[in-house]
Amino acid sequence: MSSPTIAVIGGGAAGFFGAITAAETFPNARVIIFEKNRTVLNKVRISGGGRCNVTHACFDNRQLVKHYPRGEKPLRSLFNFFDANATIGWFEQRGVRLKTEADGRMFPETNTSETIIDCLLTTARKARIEIRTSSGVTSLTPLETGGWRMTLLSGEVMNVDRVLVATGGYPQLPSYDWLPTQAEPLLSPVPSLFTFNVPDSPLLSMAGVSVQDAGVSIVGTKQEQRGPLLLTHWGFSGPAILRLSAWAARVLAEVDYQFMLRVNWVPTLNEAQLRNTLQDFRQQNGKKQVTSQNPVGLPSRLWQHFAEAAGISGEQRWADLPAKPLNRLIERLTNSQFQVVGKSTFKDEFVTCGGINLGSLNPQTLESKAQPGLFFAGEVLDVDGITGGFNFQSAWTTGYVAGTNIGR
Template identity: 75%
Template sequence: MPLSIVVIGGGAAGFFGAITAAETFPGATVTILEKNRTVLNKVRISGGGRCNVTHACFDNRQLVKHYPRGEKWLRSLLHQFDAVATVRWFENHGVQLKTEADGRMFPTTNTSETIVNCLLDAARRLNIQVQTSCGVSTLQKTPSGWQLQLLTGETLRADRVLVATGGFPQLTAYGWLPDQAEPLLSPVPSLFTFNVPDNPLLPLAGVSVADARVSISGTRQEQRGPVLVTHWGFSGPAVLRLSAWAARDLAAVDYRFTLRINWVPTLNDNELRLALHDFRQQNGRKQVFSQNPLGLPSRLWQALSAEAGILENQRWADLPAKSGNRLIERLTNSQFQVAGKSTFKDEFVTCGGIALGSLDPQTLESKTQPGLFFAGEVLDVDGITGGFNFQNAWTTGYIAGRHIGL
């Protein structure tokens, strides 16, 4: 009887693991089980439908710094399959990637269907069976391997199983899995935007600042980068990175906290005060509202000036010291009361899942359940936006697939 390998989950990690297993162990039968009616759904919608395949960070020591959870653990895995290997793999399978200014890498076709079709074609060539609408209700060890009870009532057997289901929102959703060496880590969301219902800047929805510092009051959590004002609060790369690094802290306070924003992080208080003083000396007869010396979007500058109590027709020469001080405070330390979160488009990620200490760090096989492997977001590994979560999927899927038939 040929070796029977079943992959649970038809996403990026599942397909990559299945393809690698079929290439490495050509005598095996490989089957992908997907509970939804279609496969590779997250690949299709990611990156605005373009699929951010990976990131052009080819120094693994730097690459792992983009993972709030799993940094040290992932570093050793990248020696087996890293971003360089990812680019080479897709090129060898007919997909050329391009690098954008921020380091994100996409197919040159600018459509995720290129990646989807690449994976589907590879699976087809390797005779991998793909079964959709095929969820698993129980997974049990037997003397001869594994028994899978499907939601359809059907029973399957397998010699080896790779779990690549992605993250689950609740601990109870992991109940069908056999116990592991370490307890599951409670899942919480990562990569989300902040809801600020009482935000005075809501009318500015769509305004963005290219470089701002965002931080969480009472913690050391802070990030710097682009910030976007939205209809519900704040988004943008800096906010998303902050939500990822502080995922567990924010879950613990039910996403209610004080957000601080420094709109001019390139200047300290003294430098800012001096810059405004010099501008005032040279433009005293001009109105504060219409003359923005810091390069901020004009609507944001006017809103912050109004919050500081500056009148619309106020001239720089007539600006009271108290109003100037309040303006500096708004520019460097705007504070907003966050009262909830929103999913960032469809690119949500889960923090938590299978504890990394439960797995062999070189093969991703369960320490307590031989023949059971894990890959992708089901693991307690998550990255910030920019292609890092897909890189985790390619790396862990490849490594599990390389070892699952041994």
């Protein structure tokens, strides 16, 4: 095949990376990106609050794979081809320097996602990639002679030699119906990375208050996470909640997002240690009011709420605090429980769990086992990471692996 036509379906991060890699690896190929929307790279544009969290500063791939609730095993080998170091080098070679923030997230030094978009568009133009917007694909049929017949929404029909599907995740199984049958059944898609709706939470009035380290868990399961937690006007958000929603995505879908959330506001201390900490503080600050003085570093409004909920009045001094309200305070700090009755998608980072089963693909090339010449990359795969640049890293990696093999 001296001059194949490669169709890339989807103009997002994985699609562009796959197309660019294919065009650079197989310079004789004609590479065309088909995007159903009027603009490309839309998720890149809004991610990270408009700054684009390109990757994460995790350079041990054995540790990197642990940030993926689904896809850890296949990513182990795929990261050998293209990992976070490779991502940094790829963008730097094209004039985009990345910076690392305190939590490990990496952004362009310019602090705008337009830098990443411009880089991808410029590189695609240099590689002579054709970009067709408003060009959704409605069917994909293998030809007996090899290659594929693609039908577009407009009714146009095209024959191409190879296809890379990088459409992103779909919310429902029927949305995948245009794809040819795969070797393994599709995995039903459910949301990952979402916040928790708690309309009856007594903390709704404290929207905007954050706690730097909280332990969160789902009662009745082994699902638990730790990290920053944000109080919102609908319930709970922040990295700890988003990570919990990702790891428990299937569990929570099964219970229709109706469950009991447990929060430990002082996860560095067990109950006995917390009791000792409060007793020591009491001895040294006996004359001070309980509601205005807290030894565990919680935001003052939150501490005041817990103290009042434990039956401690504003005039109550530490020296005179009875045992019962002290016990109630310890219980609230270590074991607050809230009834969750739904979810809200986290607009910048929303991803889908489910899609193309990795068992359907060649693990070294991401080519379909059942349909030779058909490749997959990005979120259409049953691979998803927590927040922090991990989903973009899997997009770059899978796009690169598919792109280096699609013209062979």
